[in-house]
Amino acid sequence: MTATAAVTLTVPSHPKYLYVIRSALYPLVIDAGFSKKEAGKIILAVDEACSNVIKYAYEGDHSQIITLKATTEDGRCTIVIEDFGKQVDASRIAPRDLADVRPGGLGTHFMGTVFDRVEYDTSRERGTLLTLEKRKG
Amino acid sequence: MTATAAVTLTVPSHPKYLYVIRSALYPLVIDAGFSKKEAGKIILAVDEACSNVIKYAYEGDHSQIITLKATTEDGRCTIVIEDFGKQVDASRIAPRDLADVRPGGLGTHFMGTVFDRVEYDTSRERGTLLTLEKRKG
Amino acid sequence: MKIRGDVDMSTSPDVRGKIAEAFRQIDAGSKAVLIDLSQVRYMDSSGIATLVEAMQNCMKRSLRLRLVDLSPPVRDIFELARLSSVFEIYASLAEAEAGL
Amino acid sequence: MKIRGDVDMSTSPDVRGKIAEAFRQIDAGSKAVLIDLSQVRYMDSSGIATLVEAMQNCMKRSLRLRLVDLSPPVRDIFELARLSSVFEIYASLAEAEAGL
Numbered sequence: 326m327t328a329t330a331a332v333t334l335t336v337p338s339h340p341k342y343l344y345v346i347r348s349a350l351y352p353l354v355i356d357a358g359f360s361k362k363e364a365g366k367i368i369l370a371v372d373e374a375c376s377n378v379i380k381y382a383y384e385g386d387h388s389q390i391i392t393l394k395a396t397t398e399d400g401r402c403t404i405v406i407e408d409f410g411k412q413v414d415a416s417r418i419a420p421r422d423l424a425d426v427r428p429g430g431l432g433t434h435f436m437g438t439v440f441d442r443v444e445y446d447t448s449r450e451r452g453t454l455l456t457l458e459k460r461k462g
Numbered sequence: 463m464t465a466t467a468a469v470t471l472t473v474p475s476h477p478k479y480l481y482v483i484r485s486a487l488y489p490l491v492i493d494a495g496f497s498k499k500e501a502g503k504i505i506l507a508v509d510e511a512c513s514n515v516i517k518y519a520y521e522g523d524h525s526q527i528i529t530l531k532a533t534t535e536d537g538r539c540t541i542v543i544e545d546f547g548k549q550v551d552a553s554r555i556a557p558r559d560l561a562d563v564r565p566g567g568l569g570t571h572f573m574g575t576v577f578d579r580v581e582y583d584t585s586r587e588r589g590t591l592l593t594l595e596k597r598k599g
Numbered sequence: 600m601k602i603r604g605d606v607d608m609s610t611s612p613d614v615r616g617k618i619a620e621a622f623r624q625i626d627a628g629s630k631a632v633l634i635d636l637s638q639v640r641y642m643d644s645s646g647i648a649t650l651v652e653a654m655q656n657c658m659k660r661s662l663r664l665r666l667v668d669l670s671p672p673v674r675d676i677f678e679l680a681r682l683s684s685v686f687e688i689y690a691s692l693a694e695a696e697a698g699l
Numbered sequence: 700m701k702i703r704g705d706v707d708m709s710t711s712p713d714v715r716g717k718i719a720e721a722f723r724q725i726d727a728g729s730k731a732v733l734i735d736l737s738q739v740r741y742m743d744s745s746g747i748a749t750l751v752e753a754m755q756n757c758m759k760r761s762l763r764l765r766l767v768d769l770s771p772p773v774r775d776i777f778e779l780a781r782l783s784s785v786f787e788i789y790a791s792l793a794e795a796e797a798g799l
């Protein structure tokens with residue numbers, strides 16, 4: 326597929342737009358050949374990444390924006406999530422031990438389990454680019 | 463709502479992305495307070511406008527892009543559809559007489575019936591900005 | 600015959616093909632073509648155009664076209680297009696088959 | 700009690716409130732809190748965190764927490780979180796009420 330076969334979505338950094346993100350991504354991921362079950366997991370992991378942008382990069386400020394760029398081709402999807410907030414401190418990002426049952430720490434676990442590539446890029450002056458990539462299993 | 467409470471979506475000019483547009487817009491329109499029935503009609507009219515961009519502005523070329531910007535506030539939604547193709551010849555856009563039952567001419571009828579404002583702007587060098595606006599009930 | 604899923608600019612060519620196939624397989628004694636729309640939740644003007652064509656095809660062959668079990672959103676779209684009176688619409692297959 | 704709709708960062712505060720309300724209205728003789736999840740199609744980690752909290756609340760009061768009738772997508776999410784064995788999960792209300 327050509328470079329233009331990408332879908333870009335920009336939403337305010339408010340949790341109510343997580344549903345819009347899920348709704349827009351789901352048909353794209355299905356169209357790329359993933360099963361409903363796989364697509365559900367991909368959507369979950371993207372949702373967690375965007376929730377973390379709202380919670381950590383923007384520290385709950387809902388007046389900022391999140392941009393997602395989804396590129397799909399047969400059997401592969403790549404989603405780049407861009408924010409303009411506080412940069413990720415990679416050393417602080419860690420899924421918790423799942424045997425330790427308590428709220429929190431699941432989001433990064435989902436992202437790591439679902440995607441083949443999870444890459445935080447903080448080389449720009451502000452914000453983070455998070456690349457999530459999954460090839461069909 | 464502030465100016466940032468806008469959602470922007472860019473998709474390739476291929477009919478398969480009409481479903482992505484509908485999926486992303488529906489929850490926004492519901493969130494703005496429109497009923498399911500009203501939201502269904504708004505989504506239909508936007509879909510027709512985007513189909514027309516693919517058919518007429520891009521003359522079936524699927525490698526171009528369409529950008530939608532949806533701004534919602536309580537009881538009102540505004541959707542601006544941007545293309546970079548052949549400019550609309552406003553004199554050629556006309557819904558057909560509905561008594562004349564044949565394929566075609568329904569899209570602009572839907573747009574005009576559903577929206578309070580349908581405005582084509584061709585003042586830029588290339589492409590068209592179509593503004594569709596609806597106030598609740 | 601039964602149509603499933605959204606019928607828009609992307610899928611209406613498939614639907615047109617399916618309807619053409621149904622026309623080919625029709626019995627000599629048939630009086631009507633019934634299209635079950637219960638599994639269609641969305642239809643745009645390209646879908647309506649496809650149904651209008653099907654109706655015109657039916658008229659040429661002296662067949663009736665009957666649309667069966669429209670979902671509420673599709674009923675809304677037919678109303679908006681003022682097509683509720685143009686097509687023969689039935690609530691169920693049994694009613695559509697009655698009196699043929 | 701029954702939860703409906705997607706449970707994500709946007710809606711889990713409401714769900715937390717609903718669960719707190721259910722705790723307040725509980726009878727002295729109750730042995731368990733049952734949460735019907737059949738109408739939930741999506742749940743993210745904030746929803747799971749809300750249920751884990753509810754479980755901890757139940758344990759403090761010597762109540763059982765039982766989750767009932769998970770939809771297939773929610774079951775997938777529980778599996779991914781390896782929580783299928785942490786919660787008591789039942790296929791139906793009748794089964795969840797049996798043996799309390």
Ligand SMILES: Nc1ncnc2c1ncn2[C@@H]1O[C@H](COP(=O)(O)OP(=O)(O)O)[C@@H](O)[C@H]1O
Binds near residue numbers: 413430431433
């Ligand atoms: N975008 C981010 N920016 C900064 N820190 C983050 C980001 N995403 C995750 N983290 C850190 O990683 C930890 C684990 O995140 P996660 O697994 O999603 O669980 P939770 O958010 O429930 O704590 C968070 O507590 C936070 O410290």
Ligand SMILES: Nc1ncnc2c1ncn2[C@@H]1O[C@H](COP(=O)(O)OP(=O)(O)O)[C@@H](O)[C@H]1O
Binds near residue numbers: 510514554
């Ligand atoms: N974006 C556009 N650019 C140029 N012409 C357009 C555009 N949208 C509509 N038109 C013109 O208006 C006519 C009516 O459009 P419409 O009601 O959507 O019906 P249809 O596309 O089925 O003919 C079209 O046939 C076309 O000539």
